[in-house]
Amino acid sequence: MFRSLSLFNFRVWVIGSLVSNIGGWMQSTAQDWVVLTQLTDHDATAMGITMALQFGPPLLLVGVTGWVADRFDRRRLLMLTQSTLMLLAIAVGVLLLTGVMTLPLMWLFALGFGVANAFDAPARQAFVSDVVSRDNASNAVALNAASFNMARLIGPAIGGILIVLIGTGWMFLANAATFLAMLIALSLMRVDELVPRVRSTEASRLADGFRYVAGRPDLVVIFVMVFLLGAFGMNFPIFASTMALEFGQNADGYGLLSSTLAIGSLIGALMSARRDRARMRVIIYAAGGFGVISLLSSFMPLYALYAITLVFVGFCTVTMMTTANGYVQTTTDPGLRGRVLALYMAVLMGATPVGAPIIGWVATEFGPRTAIRVGSGAVLLACAIGIAWVAASGRLHRHQTRRFALTIDETRPVSVIAPEEFSDEVAETTPIPLPARESRRAS
Numbered sequence: 001m002f003r004s005l006s007l008f009n010f011r012v013w014v015i016g017s018l019v020s021n022i023g024g025w026m027q028s029t030a031q032d033w034v035v036l037t038q039l040t041d042h043d044a045t046a047m048g049i050t051m052a053l054q055f056g057p058p059l060l061l062v063g064v065t066g067w068v069a070d071r072f073d074r075r076r077l078l079m080l081t082q083s084t085l086m087l088l089a090i091a092v093g094v095l096l097l098t099g100v101m102t103l104p105l106m107w108l109f110a111l112g113f114g115v116a117n118a119f120d121a122p123a124r125q126a127f128v129s130d131v132v133s134r135d136n137a138s139n140a141v142a143l144n145a146a147s148f149n150m151a152r153l154i155g156p157a158i159g160g161i162l163i164v165l166i167g168t169g170w171m172f173l174a175n176a177a178t179f180l181a182m183l184i185a186l187s188l189m190r191v192d193e194l195v196p197r198v199r200s201t202e203a204s205r206l207a208d209g210f211r212y213v214a215g216r217p218d219l220v221v222i223f224v225m226v227f228l229l230g231a232f233g234m235n236f237p238i239f240a241s242t243m244a245l246e247f248g249q250n251a252d253g254y255g256l257l258s259s260t261l262a263i264g265s266l267i268g269a270l271m272s273a274r275r276d277r278a279r280m281r282v283i284i285y286a287a288g289g290f291g292v293i294s295l296l297s298s299f300m301p302l303y304a305l306y307a308i309t310l311v312f313v314g315f316c317t318v319t320m321m322t323t324a325n326g327y328v329q330t331t332t333d334p335g336l337r338g339r340v341l342a343l344y345m346a347v348l349m350g351a352t353p354v355g356a357p358i359i360g361w362v363a364t365e366f367g368p369r370t371a372i373r374v375g376s377g378a379v380l381l382a383c384a385i386g387i388a389w390v391a392a393s394g395r396l397h398r399h400q401t402r403r404f405a406l407t408i409d410e411t412r413p414v415s416v417i418a419p420e421e422f423s424d425e426v427a428e429t430t431p432i433p434l435p436a437r438e439s440r441r442a443s
Helices: 008-038 044-055 062-071 074-097 103-131 134-166 169-188 208-214 217-233 236-246 251-274 280-297 303-331 334-350 352-366 368-392 424-429 436-442
Strands: 396-398 406-408
Touching: 008 044, 008 074, 008 103, 008 134, 008 169, 008 236, 008 251, 044 103, 044 236, 044 352, 062 074, 062 103, 062 334, 074 103, 074 169, 103 134, 103 303, 103 334, 134 169, 134 251, 134 303, 208 217, 208 334, 217 280, 217 303, 217 334, 217 352, 217 368, 236 251, 236 303, 236 352, 236 368, 251 303, 280 303, 280 368, 303 334, 334 352, 352 368
Parallel strands: none
Antiparallel strands: 396 406
């Protein structure tokens, strides 16, 4: 389960990511609570707009950010993006502590965080493949997700308590300090032990990522499923904060709900690390589980019961997302991995500007329980799309030993369409076909 941790670079990466992500979740909790309770009067729509501004840039900048992740040194690129995010966090913290922060200013900073994360996310995802070999990639992706969700377990709980004790402004400054852990980890890495990779050198090939995904029906299906989950199902800040208010809880109660969700997320990530490879069937099962359990959570009458259901929601969410991420990374051409992962992150993060304002409006007008049901319905639709593709592609068969059971055949080869790269070596070794008439004359 932990074989990737035997590598020095990956151990350093996981430790740095864990500390930085804890601070990130503390800041996320503080930002949501500031918009919902300090800058507005419990306006979930304003919170949805904030999320849209923060997660919109990955969608708008997808072509540029993917090419940058493939073209430039990812370790140095991450040092630049992490430093930018640290400076933005310091600025927001100072404005909150001095009492001059307004909702439009917060929206402006949310946009700034989004632009920086648009370049950071694909480079961070693809960098895992630079740290470990392809044989360990699936395990490393799962352990990376486990680190992320361990931070998600710790960060919101600490953030919720500290908001009550010292205020929201200090949360942003604390997060700024945690970025130093990632910068130190990137500096300590042994560059000579990083896995050599194929780099893109031509800006004119930005569309290769789009063409590659368009030629892979399995990736198209995964991207559609991830979009529906990201747009409507993963609006947990809106769901948890508005449900906390409905149950009469404060910031610490909201933080506890986020941490409860992370318990299931951590279990899901660790379970994913045990699998030898990412499979389509796991993505479909997890989507169905999310839809059903999320729907049940909307009917919970007590705060404690709602918190318990979030454990299973978190498990299904991370199982689906980790498996989808691992599937994309391990089945994608190495020379296009950065651009394909940029598309993946754009679909995941860029879905939020589409769904978050809608979910926020539904929560404000009809209540948080209705908003949760809308999200669960969208993910059940994603599950149905996955099942329909598996059946149409001929991968769904009757089980050989169980009479009424079905099984998914994932041994069929995937048709991979990779763009051709022109080089002198290719030109010198590629035969030139001659027309039939010219061939007869030559003979």
